[in-house]
Amino acid sequence: QSALTQPPSASGSPGQSVTISCTGTSSDVGGYNYVSWYQQHPGKGPKLIISEVSKRPSGVPERFSACKSGNTASLTVSGLQSDDEADYFCSSYAGNNIYVFGTGTKVTVL
Amino acid sequence: EVQLVESGGDLVKPGGSLRLSCAASGFSVNDAWMNWVRQIPGVGLEWVGLIKSKGNGGTIDYGAPVKGRFIISRDDSKNMLYLQMNSLKTEDTAVYYCTTELSGALDMWGQGTMVTVSS
Numbered sequence: 529q530s531a532l533t534q535p536p537s538a539s540g541s542p543g544q545s546v547t548i549s550c551t552g553t554s555s556d557v558g559g560y561n562y563v564s565w566y567q568q569h570p571g572k573g574p575k576l577i578i579s580e581v582s583k584r585p586s587g588v589p590e591r592f593s594a595c596k597s598g599n600t601a602s603l604t605v606s607g608l609q610s611d612d613e614a615d616y617f618c619s620s621y622a623g624n625n626i627y628v629f630g631t632g633t634k635v636t637v638l
Numbered sequence: 639e640v641q642l643v644e645s646g647g648d649l650v651k652p653g654g655s656l657r658l659s660c661a662a663s664g665f666s667v668n669d670a671w672m673n674w675v676r677q678i679p680g681v682g683l684e685w686v687g688l689i690k691s692k693g694n695g696g697t698i699d700y701g702a703p704v705k706g707r708f709i710i711s712r713d714d715s716k717n718m719l720y721l722q723m724n725s726l727k728t729e730d731t732a733v734y735y736c737t738t739e740l741s742g743a744l745d746m747w748g749q750g751t752m753v754t755v756s757s
Contacts (some may be wrong), residue, residue, distance in 0.1 A: 529702065531682065562742030566683075573735055573750050574683070579743030617683055621742045625699035627673075629683040 529622055532557065532630035539636040540608045548633045550601040550618030556628050558599035562621035565594055565603045569614045578603060605635065613637045640664030640746060642736050647751030654726050658751055660719040660736030668692050668714040671739040674721050676732035677750070684732070686721070688739065703729075726755045 533551040540546040550557065550565075557563055565578035576585055578594040581601065591612075594603045601620070605612050618630035646658040660672075671694070674686035687700035689710045698710050709722040719736050731754050737744040 560742070564743035566744070573747035574744075575747070576743055576745045579745070580741055585745065619683075619685075619744070625688060625697070626701065627685040627688075627742075629675075629685065632682045 529556070529626060529628045532618055532620060532628055534616075534618060534630040534633045536631070537634045537636065539638055540605075541638045542608050542610065544608050545604055545606045546608060546635055547602055547604045548616055548618075548635070550603070550620075550630045552599050552601075552620055552628070554599060556620040556622040557596065557601050559623070560621045561596070563594075563596055563601045564619045565592075565601075566617045566619065567612075567614045568617065574617060608637050610637050642738070642746060642748035644734060644736055644748040644751040647734065647753045649754045649756065650726055651757050652726060652728055652755055654755070655722070655724045656726065656753060658721040658723065658734055658736075658753070660721075660748060662717050662719065665738075666714070667712050667717050667719055672710075672712065672719050673737045673739050673744055674708075674710060674719075675735045675737055675744065675747075676730075676753075677735070678729075678732045686734070689719070723753070726753075728755050731755045 538546045563581045566574035568574040581596045591606045622628045641663045643661045673688040690697045707725045711720045733750040735750045738746040
C-alpha cells in the first residue's frame with residue numbers, strides 16, 4: 529500500500545488560509561469516507577483534528593475544515609494563527625483493516 | 639482522564655527482539671479498537687497494526703512491513719496493550735505510538751517510545 533501524497537510544505541501569513549491536499553487512489557481515499565487529518569507539533573504525538581472526511585472532534589476550532597473529491601482530500605486552515613505552525617498528516621482506510629498515511633505537510637506561519 | 643503511555647523503547651541490534659507496552663487509563667482496552675503506529679524519522683507515519691475490541695471478536699491485523707515479525711496483544715486485567723517485535727531490522731527504527739480508534743480515525747495518541755535498531 530503506497531503512502532498518500534501531500535505537498536511537503538505550505539505557508540501563509542497570520543489571518544490567511546492555507547489548503548493542504550492529500551491524494552490517494554480509488555482503493556483508499558476515493559473508496560471510503562474514512563479520511564482523517566492529524567496535527568503534530570515538534571516533539572509531540574499527533575492530534576486528531578478531522579475524522580470521517582470532514583467531522584471535527586470536540587475542541588477543534590471551526591477554522592479547521594476538510595472535504596473530499598474523488599481520490600483527493602483537502603484540509604483548509606482558515607484565520608492562520610502562530611500555533612497552527614505544525615506538521616499535518618492525512619490518513620485513509622484502505623480496506624481489509626489496513627490504514628495508510630500521507631507523506632505529511634509542514635505548515636509555516638509567516 | 640483518558641491517557642495512553644508507551645514504554646519499552648530501546649536500542650537493539652538487528653535480528654533482536656523488543657516488547658513495547660502501552661498503559662491505558664480512563665477507559666478499558668478490552669472495549670476499544672487499539673492500533674500501533676510508527677513514525678520513521680524523515681519519512682512519516684506508518685500503520686503497524688490493530689487489535690479490535692473483544693466485542694468485535696478481537697481480530698488482529700498487521701501492516702505488510704511487519705507481518706510475520708510483530709505480534710499485538712493485550713492484557714485486560716492490567717489494561718495494557720503490547721507490541722512484541724521480533725527479527726528487528728534497521729528500517730524498524732522509529733517512534734512507536736499506541737492509539738485508540740473510533741470510526742476509522744485514531745482519536746487518542748500516546749507520547750511515543752523510541753526504538754532504534756542498529757549494530
